[in-house]
Amino acid sequence: ETGVTQSPTHLIxxxxxxxxxxxxxxxxxxxxxxxQQALGQGPQFIxxxxxxxxxxxxxxxPRFSGLQFPNYxxxxxxxxxxxDDSALYLCASSxxxxxxxxxxxxxxxxxxxxx
Amino acid sequence: GQQxxxxxxxxxxxxxxxxxxxxxxxxxFNTWLWYKQDPGEGPVLLIALYKAGELTxxxxxxxxxxxxxxxxxxxISASIPSDVGIYFCAGQLLPTxxxxxxxxxxxxxxxxx
Numbered sequence: 160e161t162g163v164t165q166s167p168t169h170l171i172x173x174x175x176x177x178x179x180x181x182x183x184x185x186x187x188x189x190x191x192x193x194x195q196q197a198l199g200q201g202p203q204f205i206x207x208x209x210x211x212x213x214x215x216x217x218x219x220x221p222r223f224s225g226l227q228f229p230n231y232x233x234x235x236x237x238x239x240x241x242x243d244d245s246a247l248y249l250c251a252s253s254x255x256x257x258x259x260x261x262x263x264x265x266x267x268x269x270x271x272x273x274x
Numbered sequence: 275g276q277q278x279x280x281x282x283x284x285x286x287x288x289x290x291x292x293x294x295x296x297x298x299x300x301x302x303f304n305t306w307l308w309y310k311q312d313p314g315e316g317p318v319l320l321i322a323l324y325k326a327g328e329l330t331x332x333x334x335x336x337x338x339x340x341x342x343x344x345x346x347x348x349x350i351s352a353s354i355p356s357d358v359g360i361y362f363c364a365g366q367l368l369p370t371x372x373x374x375x376x377x378x379x380x381x382x383x384x385x386x387x
Contacts, residue, residue: 201377265316
């Protein structure tokens with residue numbers, strides 16, 4: 160069984176640019192959540208997708224947007240990058256709708272640096 | 275965003291010692307989870323708790339869901355060097371339908387051989 164994978168592992172962008180991060184959920188999982196983890200902090204919830212629909216959003220501006228595809232993989236898009244967007248971006252998948260839906264399993268993350 | 279109060283912030287222990295860390299919140303949670311994160315990696319789920327008062331073990335790890343639903347603790351017995359890392363508690367708030375997790379700031383554990 161393949162776990163959660165994310166790409167790319169590292170990314171460097173400049174302020175004002177746009178970025179797309181990708182996530183493949185664990186086999187059998189239809190729910191994907193995205194988190195931002197600043198250095199020395201716990202992960203902060205950005206949003207969640209369930210069966211291709213947004214299913215909850217944290218306190219992040221609209222320039223953070225996402226998609227979920229029919230195969231349950233997901234993208235996180237960030238427009239007009241700011242220096243404070245530098246962080247580790249984590250994707251987590253969960254079974255959703257059956258079994259223990261609250262158990263979220265994380266990928267290794269994408270380290271984004273904004274210069 | 276709201277975070278859980280996790281303590282201690284860091285701890286240094288001798289190999290073989292037992293460890294205890296806890297999480298508190300002013301809000302009620304219906305689920306608590308404990309994760310461990312190694313440098314440069316994503317959090318790995320250790321234990322999940324679903325019912326108030328529940329006590330669950332996973333090898334040398336034991337976690338409990340507080341009766342008030344506002345706290346949880348994690349114990350590690352007979353620590354070993356590979357226990358080094360950052361431990362996070364995470365909870366799901368009521369009411370919500372999105373199953374989003376709220377995380378503490380973590381407890382950094384160092385084990386001295």
